[in-house]
Amino acid sequence: MSSADVILRNGIALMGDELREQSFGSLVVRDGIITEVTSEQVTADGTPELELNGAFVLPGLIDCHVHFDLAAHPAPFLHWDRAPLVRSMTCFHNGLLALRAGITSVRDLGSVDRMTLDYALQVNSGQLLGPRVVAAGRPITMTGGHCADYGRIADGPDDVRLAVREQLAAGAGVVKLMATGGISSPGNPGLPQLGVPELAAGIEEAHKAGVLVAAHAHAPQGISNAIEAGVDTIEHAAFADEENYKQMIAAGVTLVPTVTALNPIADGIGIPKATVEKSLKAREIYRASTAKAIAAGVLIAAGTDAGTAFNPIGGLLDELIMYVERGMSTTEALRAGTVTAGTLVGRVGEDVRVGVVTVGARADLLITEQDPRAGLEVLRRPAHVVVGGRQVDLGWVERTLDETEAVLAEPPA
Structure with a gap:
């Protein structure tokens, strides 16, 4: 180095x-x-x-919602079934993609195991070149909930508390809780999932350790539940309403929209049919919701959900441009991707500022x-x-990306 x-x-x-x-x-x-x-x-x-x-x-750009252990395949979660060597090289390759795009810190909000936690340890200690990484480890969800096939299933407040402790013990620098269903997984993204007592138990446990909590939440009831429970960030909020924006502002909660994640979704390119149908139904609503959040004065930090289908690491600029198209000034958009984002990638009470x-x-x-x-x-x-x-x-980064590009290739059917 x-x-x-x-x-x-x-x-x-x-x-x-x-x-x-x-x-x-x-x-x-x-x-x-x-x-x-x-x-x-x-x-x-x-x-x-x-x-x-x-x-x-x-300041270097900060992407507050990525999945470094995914490779933007049409069915992205299948990448977690690949060999550990391929997955570790994917993390390395994605880190270089981030640096090439000027992204110097990320929040990784969920992997199937501790792969991104191990990657974060190597990068943050200076042993491996990459952006600074704050990783969640396994996302915490309920039985049958969003990402239940890959996350840590927890039912009831005590089990959620234990699940959070497990992620913290493994080295997590942020905790991810599922407050609603998802667009990229089976089920209705509008329905609430982990309830207020469960969310509150997990949030209390994370906050005791000085770690912030992100809630995956698309729709009004789940968003309200997460805010009532004391969450720090709401991720996505595709179907948020005006009351949700008031709640975010009153509670000092930051929104990470990831609105560009749905831009590449289309029929006939290998993405599962159910995901395509939900994505296309939600896309314009999602864009309009983000514009309403900006107009309402909600504090926004930039994130992309990179790693999901046809959404590779490094697309943060497109997210910032979409904010400008929906009402931010260029300076406000830059702040969303640097200054505001920087408040989410450090531990509570940390002296050295980021962003x-x-x-x-x-x-x-x-x-x-x-x-x-x-x-x-x-x-x-x-x-x-x-x-x-x-x-x-950056020349070395470009050459190395060329050499390692094959590792991100979609596996044979």
């Missing part, structure tokens, strides 16, 4: 929570932390330097030749990416 020390020279940083423009002569990173942003030319003393010539430095460019923050940085506030498309291929103070060799 390269050094976690670097000095960026002569650029324009988008600083702090408001992405305020600040020209600098030196942006200094020591041990992966931003230690100084100054107009002066700080002496290098052997520290690696990167000349920016007026390029823009913003901002400021002294004392983790040096996860995305560098573009033009100002992204003037048009998000400049983020399509970053000029440079820095993760934990280490400059990513």
Whole structure:
């Protein structure tokens, strides 16, 4: 791995929570932390330097809802039946896809076992190149619930509490609970699943450990149940109503819409028929719901549900663009994918901030030749990416992706 020390020279940083423009002569990173942003030319003393010539430095993007242990196949969950070597290489490949797209942190919200927890341990310790990963381990669901074939089935508050403890003991940095049915699994996505006492028990257990809780929740009753139980984030909310938005705002709950996940769904491309029917029925409602959430002032963090059918890792920019198309300014969309998202990928009480460019923050940085506030498309291929103070060799990433592409191939029928 390269050094976690670097000095960026002569650029324009988008600083702090408001992405305020600040020209600098030196942006200094020591041990992966931003230690100084100054107009002066700080002496290098052997520290690696990167000349920016007026390029823009913003926080690295954060995708708050991914599945690194999936490969965007038409029937994605079948990937979990593949050999452990293929699945581990898929995690590695997906991490490089993320870095190529300027994504420097992710929340992984569910795998069939501890695969993404092990991957997160290797990446977060600096042993393996990839974005910082906060992983949930197994999602927690009820008997017959969303992802029951792959998640940790738990019935009743005590069993949910135990299930949460199991994920925390395995290294989970976030907990995922299923509050409604799903679109990509059998059943009705509008029906509530884990109830308030079950959700509250799981949330209490996670919060004791300083870990945030995400609730998969598409429809009004399940969303209300999760908020009443004290959840931190609502995932998806395709069928949310105005009362749900008021509840989110009053409770300080963040919404992670993942609205672009349904964009590629179509008939005749191998996706299960039931999933296609539910997806096409929900797609326009989902887009309209996200626009209503934006208009209502709900706090939004960006996520993609990447790994699901024809939805590969690295598509966060398209999610941000959809937010702009539905009412956000470009700066607000950038904040959804950096500043706000950053509050969801750290443990409660953690000192080092993520998702901002400021002294004392983790040096996860995305560098573009033009100002992204003037048009998000400049983020399509970053000029440079820095993760934990280490400059990513994007040429090496591209070559390695070419070499490992075959591992993501759909298995033979």
